[in-house]
Amino acid sequence: MKAVIQRVSKASVTIEDKKVANIDIGLLVLLGIVAEDTEEDIKWLVNKIANCRIFNDDNQVMNLSLIDSKGDIIVVSQFTLHASTKKGNRPSYIKAARPDVAIPLYEAFVKSIQLVLGKPVQTGQFGADMKVELVNDGPVTIIMDSKNKA
Template identity: 45%
Template sequence: MRVLLQRVSAGKVSVDGTVTGEVGAGLVALVGVTHSDTEAEAEKLAQKTANLRVFSDAAGKMNLSLLDIGGGALVVSQFTLYADARKGRRPSYIHAARPDIAEPLVKAFAERLSQAGVSQVAHGVFGAMMQVEIHNDGPVTIMLDSDLL
């Protein structure tokens, strides 16, 4: 499982012009799932996301977590995190999990964030064409990969 985190001052996701989720200060988590992922990966990445110190303290040092600032998380499924662009000019998505595997794990990731104490967890619509507004703060962008944790 891969989670691309972006620290934001605000984030919003819409489907067909209707807002399905939005957060203020916090993180946007773009979540990709591969074939071998389980709920254990969702749990591990949710804990890392909630506790990763990527927010500035009073001295300007990145020393605070999402939990510390009481921030929100906007979870958006993104199978393209498993794109393979090594051959040709069109990426292959063979390493991305099928929707019947990926959807429950994206939901599990969001649920685990809530269980970890994240005060607001919003989300997009799995499999839908979404418009995502991300107001990057920093910018701070961090890739988490369950195989590397």
């Protein structure tokens, strides 16, 4: 499971001219899932994201987590995170999990991070053509991969 985490001062997701998610201070998480991902990957990644100290404290030092800062979060499915660009000019998405595997894992991820944060999590819509807008604060962008946790 791979995630691109962006600290934002605001972010939103729009589908067919309808805004389906909208936050101010918090995180925008783009989440890519492969068929080999498990509940263990979800647990590890949720813990890392919720506790990653990338928000400024009173001294303007990145010392606070999403939990500490009480920020909000939007989670967006993003199968293209697992693109292979080794051959040719057209990326291959063969590593990305098919919807029958990815959707339950995506939904479990959202439920799990919601439980850890103790508040609702906003999302995009799996498989939809989404317009994602954000103001990356910092900019702070971190890539996490549950397969590289050792």
